[in-house]
Amino acid sequence: MSPNYNRWYDYDPVLVEVINLLKDYQTELKAQAEIFLKEIEKKVSKEAIDKFYEMVRPKVCNRWYDKDPIISRTIELLRVVPPEVQNATAKSFLKALQDMGVYKKETSN
Numbered sequence: 001m002s003p004n005y006n007r008w009y010d011y012d013p014v015l016v017e018v019i020n021l022l023k024d025y026q027t028e029l030k031a032q033a034e035i036f037l038k039e040i041e042k043k044v045s046k047e048a049i050d051k052f053y054e055m056v057r058p059k060v061c062n063r064w065y066d067k068d069p070i071i072s073r074t075i076e077l078l079r080v081v082p083p084e085v086q087n088a089t090a091k092s093f094l095k096a097l098q099d100m101g102v103y104k105k106e107t108s109n
Contacts, residue, residue, distance in 0.1 A: 008079055009078075009079070009086070011083070012083070012086060012087055012090065014087055014090040014091055014094065015078070015086050015087065015090045017090070017094065018078075018090040018093050018094060019075065019078075021094075021097070021103065022065065022071055022074070022075065023064055023065070026065075026068060026071050028102065029071075029097070029102070030068065030070050030071065032093065032096060032097060032100075032102075033070050033071055033073075033074040034070055035096070036074055036089070036093060037049070037070065037073060037074060037077070040077060049073075049077070052077075052080075053073050053076060053077070056076050056079075056080055057072070057076060078090075
């Protein structure tokens with residue numbers, strides 16, 4: 001029997017960690033989210049990202065991340081890419097935060 005997930009990112013603990021960090025530290029992590037978007041734009045194109053975002057963006061914006069266009073775009077892009085890309089991106093995001101000294105990975109005993 002497969003686990004029951006409530007949210008699209010609950011299947012991956014690394015992704016959950018990134019989403020929670022973004023939720024709790026939106027202002028502090030906005031610059032990192034902008035870097036993430038710029039890296040994606042280099043690989044695809046800004047126009048493609050803009051068109052794609054317009055297609056996937058919900059019409060009703062009641063979620064915590066809908067208040068900030070950078071955070072909203074980052075999360076929506078994470079939501080729609082394949083699971084292996086979600087995981088790799090989440091790991092890369094955490095590593096960048098560690099390298100900047102913004103985030104310290106908690107170790108479990």
